[in-house]
Amino acid sequence: MAKLEAKNIVKYFDHDGQQLKALGGINLTVEQGDFICLVGPSGCGKSTFLRIIAGLQTPEEGQILLDNRPILNTGPDRILVFQEGALFPWLKVRDNVEFGLKIAGIPESERHEISQRYLDMMDLTKFANSYTYQLSTGMRQRVAIARALVMDPEVLLMDEPFAALDAQTRDTLLVEMQMIWQKTKKTIIFVTHSVSEATVLGNKVAVFTHRPSTIKKIVNIENKRPRLSEDETLIKYQQEILAELRPEVKSKGDEQ
């Protein structure tokens, strides 16, 4: 059974008073335990699509079904990891990680137990009492991931979380992300502009067209894990995806 379904999602952008059709009817089925990466030309609305799944934006048409029930609002069953982390600078790392649990009214001792588990998993324990400005960008994204995982969401949504990281840090996190996925068996929808990142992480990669965007192809990647970005066996998938993307990027260039 499908974990999450997007049915004919249409979304308009307001661009200088003009209505621009960004999402032109997206259909996508995500199975339980999928790690699906969304790639597409920049400005195609893949991040918007992710926010619609999170319930943070509403589409003009179409609906999202989670476990066959339409979603009406945002909520902790679909946690979004933001590109810049969106950590709260007024809270220590531990309190950031526990934020959602506190909102949910979970008692302090239980909160500590849960947060400690994920602080350990993300190798953050020695930073538990730091403020976020004291951390490197990579460490901040670890905190953001821990903050999402403590909520035990049905679907984990990630919006280019590694875009601002240096190459080495990104490589480490790419491996860790695969381990987290294998360990937690989460359903993950991951937006990225990097084709190589998508092939390393995803068991499926969905390719978006230029706007008004639709999904033009889904590539299945069954290679064993952990995969590394330099794996040669991934190259043919990257070529296949790039071949799909190239005309889309070009059509954007024509427009401008």
Added chain:
Amino acid sequence: MKPNVLAKKIVFFVGIVLVWQIVDMANVWPDKIFPSPLEVGENLWYGASDGTLFYGIGTSLWRLAIGLAIAIAGGIILGVFMARVETVNQTIGSIALGLQSIPSVAWSPLAIVWFGLTDAGIIFVTIAGAIFSVTINTYTGVKNINPDYIAAAQNMGAKGGQLITKVLIPAAFPYMISGFKQGWAFAWRGVIGAELLFSFLGLGFLLNVGRQLSDVSQVIAMMLVIMIIGIVIDGLIFKKLEDKVMSRWGLR
């Protein structure tokens, strides 16, 4: 404080007192309208020894504390609602800036009519002088919150009161502190100004008594006390609070 900064300050203050003393000894103006530093010091000493000075300070500070507390609480509530509810912004928001531009002491006549010559009247003036600074800074702060903070919090289940207390207010706090600092300064002026007009206890009252008795040394003494309290409160409370928040956010 670094030793050389401290030294500069000491030299500066000793210099002022010296110049003051020299001008006094030159006998340009009669002592009655230009007292010497010694006479001002004597006045403070008498006030301290019979307790009137401390009673005056206590009364003014008490009024300040109540008025400022209410102004801060009310200003935060108003500011948050102005930022989050468009109707509130279009109505109250449109006059908040205008209200802020009214000097606190200008509220005194209204306060006397409404509350009489009472503590409540003076506290009203204090609140009226301070609340709109807090409101406007809170509004600006909430408007400037990174929208991702709010989206992330809502995504994790925060709404209503929790969203306000756990996200909006802490996220807007660096701006709100400016409002507190401005609000406190206006509140202090409001207290002293109202006490002058109400002539009902406190430092402003003692200042007025000095004028009525043509005791210029008392007038200057009270002005010094008002200034010193200003420096102390700003340095001990608001500067500390600001430093703490700024360093926690990594802003300095």
